[in-house]
Amino acid sequence: MADSTYQPATEQDVFAAFNFEPKKPDNVPPADGGTPPAGAPPSAPPADGTPPATDPVKPPVTKPGEGDEGGDDPKAKADADAAAAAKAQEESKASQRFAEMRIQLKNYESLMGEIATVLGVTDVKDSEAVRLALQDKVLQAQAKSTGVPEEILRQNKLNAERLNQLESRDIEAEAYAGFQKVKDNYKLSDKDISEFANQLHNVNKNPFATRMDLLTEYRNMNHESIIKKATDEAIKAEQARADKANNHSTVPNTKQGGDGGSTSQVNTVKDLDALLAKM
Numbered sequence: 001m002a003d004s005t006y007q008p009a010t011e012q013d014v015f016a017a018f019n020f021e022p023k024k025p026d027n028v029p030p031a032d033g034g035t036p037p038a039g040a041p042p043s044a045p046p047a048d049g050t051p052p053a054t055d056p057v058k059p060p061v062t063k064p065g066e067g068d069e070g071g072d073d074p075k076a077k078a079d080a081d082a083a084a085a086a087k088a089q090e091e092s093k094a095s096q097r098f099a100e101m102r103i104q105l106k107n108y109e110s111l112m113g114e115i116a117t118v119l120g121v122t123d124v125k126d127s128e129a130v131r132l133a134l135q136d137k138v139l140q141a142q143a144k145s146t147g148v149p150e151e152i153l154r155q156n157k158l159n160a161e162r163l164n165q166l167e168s169r170d171i172e173a174e175a176y177a178g179f180q181k182v183k184d185n186y187k188l189s190d191k192d193i194s195e196f197a198n199q200l201h202n203v204n205k206n207p208f209a210t211r212m213d214l215l216t217e218y219r220n221m222n223h224e225s226i227i228k229k230a231t232d233e234a235i236k237a238e239q240a241r242a243d244k245a246n247n248h249s250t251v252p253n254t255k256q257g258g259d260g261g262s263t264s265q266v267n268t269v270k271d272l273d274a275l276l277a278k279m
Contacts, residue, residue: 112124115134116129116130119137120133121133139154171208171210171211178207178212178214178215179193179196179207179214182215186218186226186229196218196221199222205217
């Protein structure tokens, strides 16, 4: 038996009675859950509260060496560890050397203190007083061994020290004069003289401690530059002389053939000597 309960007609029943199919709105997704038409606005969430389906989100790509420590380059890490170990070893060696120097200095101070005590010096930290007292002891020992009175030995020592001081001053004065002579002779600047002094220092030559001919030293160390500079100056002077002669000459050049106005060429030292002899 059919259910006799009354049910009101729905909108679909009315459409079916008149064989009419209503047009679906554009914003309603297909019933089969397919892709909505292009340009359609997003559909509203279902009435039951279920969140709309979303596309799965791709996880971020992590490059090697980023994020966790497991991506570090093993070779780079090994190199860094080796460098750190080498640095620590060098620092350890430096600390050991400093420790040895401190021990040696302490031993030296202890020895000097003992010597000062033996010599009768009250202030063991006064190195000059210790030196003079030790010098006296040495002179006494020399006088005893040679039979020469101590006062004569002392005077001879003072004279020798004065002579050394005078000789040092003479050598220093000669060095200053030598540098000035080099500067004037070769028309050098202060910078050139400074470079020459560095050249001497690089070969362990000190004109302020040992007598030397600085003109000869400069020629030996800068022979090529001296020749080049002299050649350039000679060419320039000859060119200037020729230009001056051409500007003041009123007689035309009657020489036939060749280039009568050309200047002499300097290519060798012999050419330079011949050119300088004409000047």
